[in-house]
Amino acid sequence: xxxxxxxxxxxxxxxxxxxxxxxxxxxxxxxxxxxxxxxxxxxxxxxxxxxxxxxxxxxxxxxxxxxxxxxxxxxxxxxxxxxxxxxxxxxxxxxxxxxxxxxxxxxxxxxxxxxxxxxxxxxxxxxxxxxxxxxxxxxxxxxxxxxxxxxxxxxxxxxxxxxxxxxxxxxxxxxxxxxxxxxxxxxxxxxxxxxxx
Amino acid sequence: xxxxxxxxxxxxxxxxxxxxxxxxxxxxxxxxxxxxxxxxxxxxxxxxxxxxxxxxxxxxxxxxxxxxxxxxxxxxxxxxxxxxxxxxxxxxxxxxxxxxxxxxxxxxxxxxxxxxxxxxxxxxxxxxxxxxxxxxxxxxxxxxxxxxxxxxxxxxxxxxxxxxxxxxxxxxxxxxxxxxxxxxxxxxxxxxxxxxxxxxxxxxxxxxxxxxxxxxxxxxxxxxxxxxxxxxxxxxxxxxxxxxxxxxxxxxxxxxxxxxxxxxxxxxxxxxxxxxxxxxxxxxxxxxxxxxxxxxxxxxxxxxxxxxxxxxxxxxxxxxxxxxxxxxxxxxxxxxxxxxxxxxxxxxxxxxxxxxxxxxxxxxxxxxxxxxxxxxxxxxxxxxxxxxxxxxxxxxxxxxxxxxxxxx
Numbered sequence: 001x002x003x004x005x006x007x008x009x010x011x012x013x014x015x016x017x018x019x020x021x022x023x024x025x026x027x028x029x030x031x032x033x034x035x036x037x038x039x040x041x042x043x044x045x046x047x048x049x050x051x052x053x054x055x056x057x058x059x060x061x062x063x064x065x066x067x068x069x070x071x072x073x074x075x076x077x078x079x080x081x082x083x084x085x086x087x088x089x090x091x092x093x094x095x096x097x098x099x100x101x102x103x104x105x106x107x108x109x110x111x112x113x114x115x116x117x118x119x120x121x122x123x124x125x126x127x128x129x130x131x132x133x134x135x136x137x138x139x140x141x142x143x144x145x146x147x148x149x150x151x152x153x154x155x156x157x158x159x160x161x162x163x164x165x166x167x168x169x170x171x172x173x174x175x176x177x178x179x180x181x182x183x184x185x186x187x188x189x190x191x192x193x194x195x196x197x
Numbered sequence: 198x199x200x201x202x203x204x205x206x207x208x209x210x211x212x213x214x215x216x217x218x219x220x221x222x223x224x225x226x227x228x229x230x231x232x233x234x235x236x237x238x239x240x241x242x243x244x245x246x247x248x249x250x251x252x253x254x255x256x257x258x259x260x261x262x263x264x265x266x267x268x269x270x271x272x273x274x275x276x277x278x279x280x281x282x283x284x285x286x287x288x289x290x291x292x293x294x295x296x297x298x299x300x301x302x303x304x305x306x307x308x309x310x311x312x313x314x315x316x317x318x319x320x321x322x323x324x325x326x327x328x329x330x331x332x333x334x335x336x337x338x339x340x341x342x343x344x345x346x347x348x349x350x351x352x353x354x355x356x357x358x359x360x361x362x363x364x365x366x367x368x369x370x371x372x373x374x375x376x377x378x379x380x381x382x383x384x385x386x387x388x389x390x391x392x393x394x395x396x397x398x399x400x401x402x403x404x405x406x407x408x409x410x411x412x413x414x415x416x417x418x419x420x421x422x423x424x425x426x427x428x429x430x431x432x433x434x435x436x437x438x439x440x441x442x443x444x445x446x447x448x449x450x451x452x453x454x455x456x457x458x459x460x461x462x463x464x465x466x467x468x469x470x471x472x473x474x475x476x477x478x479x480x481x482x483x484x485x486x487x488x489x490x491x492x493x494x495x496x497x498x499x500x501x502x503x504x505x506x507x508x509x510x511x512x513x514x515x516x517x518x519x520x521x522x523x524x525x526x527x528x529x530x531x532x533x534x535x536x537x538x539x540x541x542x543x544x545x546x547x548x549x550x551x552x553x554x555x556x557x558x559x560x561x562x563x564x565x566x567x568x569x570x571x572x573x574x575x576x577x578x579x580x581x582x583x584x585x586x587x588x589x590x591x592x593x594x595x596x597x598x599x600x601x602x603x604x605x
Contacts, residue, residue, distance in 0.1 A: 027301070027361055034354065041347075054343035062350030063383070066357070070376050073361055073369065125339050126400065 005046065012039045026072045030065055037061035049124035228331050236328070236335045240318050248469040249279035255522050262526035286462040294363060294455045301362035306460045309355025309467035313474070315348045320477045321403045323487050323506025333487075333506060334403070342390065342400040345478065349433065353379050355467060356435075356452045363455035371451030375435060378536060382432040382439075385544035389425035392555040393418075393482060396568070406486030414490075416483040418565060420572035421551045423483045424579075425544050430475040432540070434468065437525040439536060476517035477510070484513055551575075 002010070016039060019032035037060045044053035134140050228236075253268065253275060260267025269275040293302055318335030325332055338344050353376065360372020393415050394400055397408040409415055416423045432439035453464045480486060487510040531539065558568050 025298075027298075027358075031301070031358070034351075038351075050338075050340045051343070054340045054347050057347035058343065058350055062347065062353075063380070066350075066353065066376055066380060069354075069357060069361075070373065070380070073373060073376075127398070 009039060009043050009046070013043075027069065030068050030072060033068070034061050034065050037065070044124075047124075051124050051126045051129050053124075232331050233335060236331070237318060240335055241314050244314055244317055244470050244473060245466070247473055248466050249283065251469045251473065251518065252282065252465070253278050254518070255525075258519070258522045259526050262523070283462070286459050289458040291458040291460065292455070294365065296364045297455065298362040298364065301358050303460075305355050305359035305362055306456070306463035306467070307355075308358065309352060310463050310470070312348050312352035312355070313467040313470040316345050316474045317470070317477065319345060319402055320474075320481055320510070321406055321487060322510050337403055338401065340400050341402045342394065342405075346387065349471070350383070352467065352471070355464070359456065359464070360452040363452075365455050367450070367454045368452050371454070374533065375452060378432060378435075378439065378540070381537060381540040382429045382544070385425055385540060385548045386429035386433060388545070388548040388552055389422045389429065390482070392422045392552045395552075395556055395559050402481055402486075405482060406488065409485045410488050412565065414483065414485045418568040418572060419483065419551075419555070421547060421575045422555075423479075425548050425551075426482070427479060428544065429540075430479065431521065431524070432536075434471045434475055434521075436472065436521055438528040438531050440530060472521055473514070473518065476514045476521065479517055480510070480513035486510065 013036065016032045016036040020029050020036060023029040023032060037056060041053045041056040041061065044050070044056060132138055133143055256278075257267040257269075257275065267275065268278045271277040271281045293299060319338060319341050320334065321337070322328075322333040356375050357372045360368040360370075360375070363369070393405070396415070396418065397405050399405060399408070405415075412418075453461055456464060487506055489509050554571060555568060557563075558565075558571075
């Protein structure tokens, strides 16, 4: 039932996923994460989902892990080894979550039936995927909702990172004197944040 | 020794990923497997030879630009210099810094080179069956352009891990700079290519070349996209004026400071192979690929003589290689904040606006000539802008300044 390639993919997937969790060094864990994403991409290729496979490599193995590594190196480059467990009760919660996920996946596997016409997937190419994704009767609104969610998250991240600048442009009880004043141009600002007079 | 086990898994995966790529390739190839293997070998062999001689060409050309002689002692006019360099690199002492992360330190140059050579096989060098009855490309992927992106993004990790594993501040600064600039320029790079892909309706490099044969070179319709792609691919290959990761004056050598001998040579190899790949990719996407200029086909005699499949591709690659060396000999390096402002403040919005314009043209079925006029208008606009801002105020403050951000 399980052939050589399936077994190999399974082994590498589980092995690299375990390595992500168990490795003590954060950079090593990020490397194992890249490995995991690459194997997932390989599985996608084997399932004829080529567009998804390439996006998996570009977005996850490429962009996202680069950001992870960037943050790791910037914040704790000298001590990439983590200390004592900061969340001691996490394994129990994780075990509960894993149990739930496993039961869901078992249910899905039991319910699974192969698609009626795999030919319509056309090798998972973008030309076949696009009309499905942007079809108002299928996933268009879900896609728009996800896009909106990401936009909100981006704005939230900006607000979290630079609260002073946002506050400087709006009324706030802590800074009543600045209400309605335009933000000074970049060239007139002193070092650091917006000028507080 | 858990670290070792995890890295063992990683090594296995890295060994597997070219195999996965090959599996994808075989699914689409019409050639027999041994032929695909042979062509892959030829491409890698050719790239390595080209790399060796690119170092010589670059040193000689730079010397010429700077009114020097350049290396001319080994062999006739220095032609054996790459051989001498290779022998020297191999027989030098191979140092591994005592406090380095040994496994990652050794792995980094391998990642760099492996993923550098994986892209070039996609470039079509001629029509079907032009390579002694076989196809003149190694793999022909329907998601070709995405594959190029994916592989070149993984190749960044070589530089990145080298800097971290060296456990040295110069190396780390170099790799932090490189990752920051890669993230910034990747965005503009990707978006600049969306417009041509939308116009052609395919990610397949061969189909992009065919479209250009039917409708004229994409540079005519996509001048801003071409300019942005040219600049960002220079930045991605970390060439002057974007070579912040290896700024010799500030960082000794950047990410490869602690590397010596053949490992250092491997990084050089990866860098030049990226450059050669970029020089092949730019004409394939924007300048008609392996085909000759359309108007020349109309001329009776010349059209027949110069329609050789490989000739034009090599001419175009050579032109862009020369262009990159020329730029390196002419321009100075950007400051770090200039680099960032240029990417996020200029290239990225420009790429976005151009993408929206061309998406509008495609969506509303407007004629192609409109895009050509828009390209022309953007060229005129750029020239006017360049003329107006030709003399920057030397007292103007830095745009990024010390605004609380982290200076890398």
